[in-house]
Amino acid sequence: MKTLKPESEAELAEIVRTADEPLRIQGGGTRPIGVPVNGAPLSTTGLSGIELYEPGALTMVAKAGTPLAQVEAALAQAGQRLAFEPMDHRGLLGTVGEPTIGGVFAANVSGPRRIQGGGARDFLLGVRFVDGRGEVIRNGGRVMKNVTGYDLVKLMAGSYGTLGVLTELALKVMPATQATAVLLCEGLTDEEAVAALCRALGSPFEVTGAAHLQRGTGGGPVTMIRLEGSESSVAYRAGELQALLAHHGEFGVETDPARTAACWRDIRDVAPFHDRSGDVWRLSVKPTDAPGIVARIEGAEAIYDWGGGLIWLLVPQGRQADTIRQAVAGHGGHATLIRGSRAGGAFQPLAPPVAALQEGLRRRFDPRGLLNPGLMGQGAAS
Amino acid sequence: MDMPDVRPEVLARKEALVSRLQAVVPPDAVIHDPAETRVYECDALTAYTCPPMAVVLPTSTQEVSDVLRICSDMGVPVVPRGAGTSLAGGALPTADCVVIGVARMTEVLESDPGNRFIRVQAGRTNLAVSGAVEEDGFFYAPDPSSQLACAIAGNIAMNSGGAHCLKYGVTTNNLLGVTMVLMDGTVVELGGAHADAAGLDLLGLVCGSEGQLGVVTEACLRILPKPEGARPVLLAFDSSEVAGACVSDIIRAGVLPVAIEFMDRPCIRATEAFAGAGYPDCEALLIVEVEGSEAEIDEQLSRITAIAQRHDPVEMRESRSAEESARIWLGRKSAFGAVGQLGDYICLDGTIPVGELPHVLKRIGELGRDYGLSVANVFHAGDGNMHPLILFDANAGQLETAEALGADILRLCVEVGGCLTGEHGVGVEKRDLMGHQFTPADLEAQMAVKDVFDPGWLLNPAKVFPLDASASRRMAAE
Numbered sequence: 001m002k003t004l005k006p007e008s009e010a011e012l013a014e015i016v017r018t019a020d021e022p023l024r025i026q027g028g029g030t031r032p033i034g035v036p037v038n039g040a041p042l043s044t045t046g047l048s049g050i051e052l053y054e055p056g057a058l059t060m061v062a063k064a065g066t067p068l069a070q071v072e073a074a075l076a077q078a079g080q081r082l083a084f085e086p087m088d089h090r091g092l093l094g095t096v097g098e099p100t101i102g103g104v105f106a107a108n109v110s111g112p113r114r115i116q117g118g119g120a121r122d123f124l125l126g127v128r129f130v131d132g133r134g135e136v137i138r139n140g141g142r143v144m145k146n147v148t149g150y151d152l153v154k155l156m157a158g159s160y161g162t163l164g165v166l167t168e169l170a171l172k173v174m175p176a177t178q179a180t181a182v183l184l185c186e187g188l189t190d191e192e193a194v195a196a197l198c199r200a201l202g203s204p205f206e207v208t209g210a211a212h213l214q215r216g217t218g219g220g221p222v223t224m225i226r227l228e229g230s231e232s233s234v235a236y237r238a239g240e241l242q243a244l245l246a247h248h249g250e251f252g253v254e255t256d257p258a259r260t261a262a263c264w265r266d267i268r269d270v271a272p273f274h275d276r277s278g279d280v281w282r283l284s285v286k287p288t289d290a291p292g293i294v295a296r297i298e299g300a301e302a303i304y305d306w307g308g309g310l311i312w313l314l315v316p317q318g319r320q321a322d323t324i325r326q327a328v329a330g331h332g333g334h335a336t337l338i339r340g341s342r343a344g345g346a347f348q349p350l351a352p353p354v355a356a357l358q359e360g361l362r363r364r365f366d367p368r369g370l371l372n373p374g375l376m377g378q379g380a381a382s
Numbered sequence: 383m384d385m386p387d388v389r390p391e392v393l394a395r396k397e398a399l400v401s402r403l404q405a406v407v408p409p410d411a412v413i414h415d416p417a418e419t420r421v422y423e424c425d426a427l428t429a430y431t432c433p434p435m436a437v438v439l440p441t442s443t444q445e446v447s448d449v450l451r452i453c454s455d456m457g458v459p460v461v462p463r464g465a466g467t468s469l470a471g472g473a474l475p476t477a478d479c480v481v482i483g484v485a486r487m488t489e490v491l492e493s494d495p496g497n498r499f500i501r502v503q504a505g506r507t508n509l510a511v512s513g514a515v516e517e518d519g520f521f522y523a524p525d526p527s528s529q530l531a532c533a534i535a536g537n538i539a540m541n542s543g544g545a546h547c548l549k550y551g552v553t554t555n556n557l558l559g560v561t562m563v564l565m566d567g568t569v570v571e572l573g574g575a576h577a578d579a580a581g582l583d584l585l586g587l588v589c590g591s592e593g594q595l596g597v598v599t600e601a602c603l604r605i606l607p608k609p610e611g612a613r614p615v616l617l618a619f620d621s622s623e624v625a626g627a628c629v630s631d632i633i634r635a636g637v638l639p640v641a642i643e644f645m646d647r648p649c650i651r652a653t654e655a656f657a658g659a660g661y662p663d664c665e666a667l668l669i670v671e672v673e674g675s676e677a678e679i680d681e682q683l684s685r686i687t688a689i690a691q692r693h694d695p696v697e698m699r700e701s702r703s704a705e706e707s708a709r710i711w712l713g714r715k716s717a718f719g720a721v722g723q724l725g726d727y728i729c730l731d732g733t734i735p736v737g738e739l740p741h742v743l744k745r746i747g748e749l750g751r752d753y754g755l756s757v758a759n760v761f762h763a764g765d766g767n768m769h770p771l772i773l774f775d776a777n778a779g780q781l782e783t784a785e786a787l788g789a790d791i792l793r794l795c796v797e798v799g800g801c802l803t804g805e806h807g808v809g810v811e812k813r814d815l816m817g818h819q820f821t822p823a824d825l826e827a828q829m830a831v832k833d834v835f836d837p838g839w840l841l842n843p844a845k846v847f848p849l850d851a852s853a854s855r856r857m858a859a860e
């Protein structure tokens with residue numbers, strides 16, 4: 001099928017207004033998350049470019065189809081970055097293409113630093129989008145604080161194009177770090193690791209990454225804690241944390257810039273599961289519940305991020321869906337099938353009144369069911 | 383200011399309503415004597431008052447649900463209320479409404495420092511949330527100046543901010559979950575101790591919806607470990623432009639202070655007369671605060687003073703002790719009280735891109751002169767959240783002039799790429815200015831959200847949207 005590729009917001013609005021069949025909206029096409037959609041492919045990559053960048057105000061405005069790499073390069077040049085550290089899904093999902101900034105926010109993609117500074121949705125200041133009636137809507141703005149009217153910005157973040165096609169985004173950006181240190185400890189059990197990570201996150205030492213791999217590169221478990229800031233501050237906090245965590249385990253300190261960057265990129269992108277077969281699930285839970293939930297799922301291997309609050313699970317193909325959903329539902333939290341057969345629904349079933357609100361919003365923003373219909377379908381309630 | 387006509391048929395059913403309400407909550411939880419409902423006639427926007435038909439003070443989610451079911455059934459509008467400190471008239475009643483106040487819902491339900499969250503009933507005050515976790519070494523970050531009085535419910539409804547949000551964000555960035563009752567009595571749970579929503583981010587939508595989507599009864603909040611220490615530096619300049627440029631340079635240099643506060647000469651003069659903090663007599667001053675260990679604080683402050691040095695400051699005063707810190711903050715913290723001594727004032731909170739500060743300050747000065755009113759400025763400069771305080775004399779009939787000046791200033795904020803309100807909310811105060819920031823389609827999309835949560839438009843119906851824009855929906859519901 002020919003891909004629709006509007007070059008302007010007005011053209012996009014016209015396409016939606018006159019569409020007579022569902023549209024499958026994509027940015028770079030690198031994040032096929034949710035239930036696969038049947039529909040005419042619509043690409044946002046024709047809407048590209050950084051419109052405004054004010055490093056002194058920590059703000060950038062970019063069109064939705066702007067390549068993420070272009071955004072990151074512009075930021076790096078001014079010593080800034082996207083603090084929420086969006087994951088690159090290509091390795092895990094075997095996709096190719098150029099991730100776009102619109103796709104990052106449509107899927108609300110956040111990496112390890114979410115525990116400290118917040119997720120993608122927390123850095124989205126404003127949006128323009130075309131709703132399912134072809135109407136252009138603006139919400140939010142390009143200022144840090146804005147409570148004027150309802151916050152549709154948050155609603156659009158993580159709505160996977162089902163309420164509207166994002167055309168332009170205003171972002172809050174942050175200063176990059178001068179130095180990074182990673183505290184590493186081998187051999188901890190999941191419980192011990194999460195306890196140590198919680199302790200670190202409950203300290204005043206501003207941890208910006210807290211992860212645990214059941215199988216690190218050496219084959220055994222590895223627990224990792226990241227510190228960022230000025231060189232002297234990082235060194236000071238690393239020492240304090242080592243002392244604080246002494247009775248949890250012996251943490252060594254790695255400060256080599258290339259190695260520290262690589263180990264967090266691997267966590268961010270779930271690299272250990274790239275070349276392994278099986279389904280991959282993403283669970284969001286209360287950190288101290290995490291080891292117990294993982295223990296209930298037979299044959300699973302886990303990577304814990306966000307101090308335990310985010311679990312990446314590798315399970316044999318087509319297996320364990322019910323156990324996973326039940327384990328999560330029992331504790332409060334949610335599980336999403338990221339890699340595997342998603343036709344039956346990828347997201348956690350919602351309580352009926354919440355599902356009704358969600359459905360009501362969808363009918364309002366996309367009354368004709370044109371925009372990625374069914375993508376956010378929930379898995380069968382178990 | 384206009385409010386919708388009171389519906390006589392609703393007033394006529396008052397007695398029946400009161401007896402039904404009394405059947406679902408304890409007798410002393412229903413207030414209907416006009417002498418007592420007067421207490422609830424306004425919030426902190428005291429220029430507008432209207433006692434409600436009745437007030438209910440429930441103690442549980444179940445009671446809130448029962449009360450809403452009855453009001454919904456009888457077609458009675460409901461105005462949710464926290465502590466009544468809204469500066470935008472968000473909690474202003476109508477004569478035919480029931481106020482649901484959550485002031486009796488103040489319990490801590492669960493405190494979990496290990497997982498860094500606390501769950502409270504929504505009537506608990508902001509400061510009492512921090513108080514509940516203080517011994518564990520934690521705090522709740524959003525800190526509106528009203529934190530001693532304001533309730534978490536109001537903070538959520540207004541998405542309130544505080545002096546430290548440059549680093550820690552506002553309410554929405556620190557809110558993990560809510561229990562909320564819809565107008566028809568349905569109880570919904572959004573979010574929880576885990577991160578991110580399972581489906582659409584309804585929690586993010588509810589935060590800042592000004593009590594129009596549901597009545598929040600419980601909240602799950604992120605708590606943070608207290609920093610080792612904090613110290614400010616005071617930087618004085620002989621022009622607002624230079625102070626504004628210094629703010630940009632600090633941010634650009636990659637230092638991230640917890641707060642950058644700004645005061646202009648009229649404000650400095652007022653606070654000196656009132657609190658005598660010993661501020662230098664200058665055109666503009668900044669208070670920049672950083673956090674960390676002693677050595678980390680020293681390091682950051684020296685970077686900041688090096689940047690400030692390039693802007694030829696009149697004076698730089700780095701705090702070296704807790705007493706010196708308190709002195710630096712004294713004037714800033716008493717600014718509102720000090721300006722209050724000079725007469726009546728309106729406090730606006732339009733937000734602008736930081737780079738526009740010098741231009742906007744200059745224009746505000748000019749507009750003030752055009753209207754013959756003085757304006758003092760004190761605000762959160764790091765995030766461009768202005769707080770122009772317009773001085774006037776209500777007894778001399780200047781309220782309308784002051785409001786007109788305020789509207790011009792807010793329009794200016796929007797023109798330079800900012801917004802009408804950065805933390806106080808729209809309420810009734812800025813309702814009729816919404817058309818300056820939003821197109822009809824933008825407003826339509828927002829009202830569509832309310833249609834979904836509250837199809838009958840009974841919850842706080844006359845707020846946020848210009849009355850003519852919401853008229854057809856409110857009428858249809860009648």
Ligand SMILES: Cc1cc2nc3c(=O)[nH]c(=O)nc-3n(C[C@H](O)[C@H](O)[C@H](O)COP(=O)(O)OP(=O)(O)OC[C@H]3O[C@@H](n4cnc5c(N)ncnc54)[C@H](O)[C@@H]3O)c2cc1C
Binds near residue numbers: 467526597598
């Ligand atoms: C001296 C002073 C200083 C202030 N400083 C700041 C500041 O620094 N930063 C800032 O952001 N604000 C500030 N404010 C404004 C005000 O304190 C905040 O808006 C606060 O969050 C209001 O909380 P409240 O409990 O008093 O709410 P109320 O005034 O009772 O209500 C505010 C809004 O919330 C809704 N609401 C209340 N309870 C519920 C509920 N349970 N469910 C759903 N909706 C509900 C109401 O309908 C209304 O729309 C200040 C106010 C004063 C008077």
